Structure formats: C-alpha cells, structure tokens
Amino acid sequence: MSPTSTTTAAEAKVIHPDNVQYPWYQLLVRTWSGTLYLYTDEEIAKISESFTPLDELPPVFDPWSELVKLTPPTFYYGWPVDTKLMLEYARRMGLVYPQSGTPSSPTEVAQAESWTLVNVEEYLEDVVSLEQTYGSQNAQERSLLIWSLYTNWTPLDERMDEEEIAEWQADLGYKEGPKWYLTCSA
Structure with missing residues (x-):
C-alpha cells in the first residue's frame, strides 16, 4: 500500500472498458509476448469500422482519473483535417x-x-499537431488525419481551457467542437 492510499491492492477493483460499447478495445489488448505485434489488415478494418469519435473521454480511458484501470490507449482531442477549412485558414x-x-x-x-498543409502545420506547431487516428466516416479510408490539441495523457494543467478551444475552433472554421479520436499507433 502506498503512503497516501487507504486501499490495498487486493481491495482495488480494476475497471475494464465495456466490450459492447467499445468493441474495438478487445483488438487493442494483447498478451505480452516479448515480440512486436503488427495488426493484420482484418484487425485494422475491424477497429476502423467499430470506432466512432467520442464526445467525452470516459474515465476508463482517462489516465488522470482516480479509478484503478488498465493503461489506456492514446486518444487525441481535436478535429478532422478539412481541406476546404485548411485552405481558407492558409489564405487568411x-x-x-x-x-x-x-x-x-x-x-x-x-x-x-x-x-x-505542411505550411499550416509548421505555423500551428506550438498549438496543434497532425495525428493519424481511427474515426474516418469514409468506408474506403481506415484512418483519419486530425488537428490534435492534446492527448488523454497530457496533464490536466497543461491542457487548453474551454475558452481557448472555442477561439481555435472559430479561427480554424469548425462549427462543431473537438472530439476524442483513437490513435492508429495503439
């Protein structure tokens, strides 16, 4: 037991993601074998087809929540790159x-x-990053390029506040707020 904890390891219950609500999660969890595991095309297709961007990050995927959990995969918080909006921003x-x-x-x-896009990415590099994620709504594309503000692993005090996010949303031309997208590197 740690000096600050009042719960022993035996008393702590590890929470797991709901496999019905998050069917893609089962494909991410692998037994440690000591070798690099590359996903098959079929597994990548299943993850891509079953993942939809999350409006809010559930505690089971938030490494900063107080719940005892398995180590969550990385999620990026941001918007899909929209070529039209990106070109309008680049012109401005x-x-x-x-x-x-x-x-x-x-x-x-x-x-x-x-x-x-490279010029815009370099211009915005202190604010956002370009990340390859799951969450494409196009059946022909398995991944989606997004502008990421931060990840679920970014400490809470280092994340943008709602006002800053709203300013960037308006500046970049997005009507909807950002969502959480699963990394393709999980």
Missing part, C-alpha cells in the same frame, strides 16, 4: 504554397494542397 494567414501560374492537373493541385 498567407500560408498558401506559392506556385507559378494556375495548377493544370489534379496532381499539381494535390501537391500544392499538401505543401500548404
């Missing part, structure tokens, strides 16, 4: 990738958008 901030003339092919347009 003077971050559009410079090019001579008008792009003449879809490939040139995609390259210009990719470099503009």
